[in-house]
Amino acid sequence: MSKTPLYWNKAKKYLSEKDKVMKKLIEKYSDASLTTRKNIFLSLCNSIIGQQISVAAANSVFLKFKKKCKNKISPTTINSLTFSQLKSCGLSRQKVKGIKSLAKKMIKKEFKPHLIKHMSDEQAIEYLSELRQIGRWSAEMILLFTYNRSNIWPVQDIGLLRAISNNYGKKYFPPNSFVKKLQKKFTPYCSVATWYLWRSIDDDPIQY
DSSP states (O other): OOOOOTTHHHHHHHHHHHOHHHHHHHHHTOSOOOOOOOOHHHHHHHHHHTTTSOHHHHHHHHHHHHHHTTTOOSHHHHHHSOHHHHHTTTOOHHHHHHHHHHHHHHHTTOSOGGGGGGSOHHHHHHHHTTSTTOOHHHHHHHHHHTSOOTTOOOTTOHHHHHHHHHHHTOOSSOOHHHHHHHHHHHTTOHHHHHHHHHHTTOSSOOOO
16 A cells, blocks of 8 residues: 555645535544555456445455465466356456456556556546446546546445435435536545545445
8 A cells, every 4th residue: 555645635625625514524534545556457356346246245255356366466366267266256257257358458468557647537447448347437446546546536436426415415316416516616636525425434444
């Protein structure tokens, strides 16, 4: 893990001044911050594993996955494991195919993660979405957690939408117009706002 993003304290001050709810959340959850997992392959695997299941279920599967890899989660390790071995960790067929495809692309250098730092958020999302099992939501998680992009607002994320409903007294799902209004208010620090909203519904800081 790396240190807290350089923009974090500036973002907290900005959001606190912009929004009363955000000020309250920032004061309440002052014990931690967004951290970075520098290993893009590990982050992508984790993102695929976590799709459409709870955080607790994802953690359970990931521990089995890690054990199967003998604590060495890398493209070469994944490439050496059979389909059945990976599936036995609790992964669906589609998730195994996604992880296997990712490993092959990394080994063949068909996927070049170093290019992402030179891309805009939308360009990076499009590039990451070319990978099997990686859609917009997964790409946004990578940009937020691995690259610490400051202005990611993942409107497809159920947790974010639920947190907005809870904290702003809106029905579930909150109206798109209100979600966009918050995005405009929180820019250029939507990632930080997202992190605090997540904390309000799950006391364990999320990490991908």
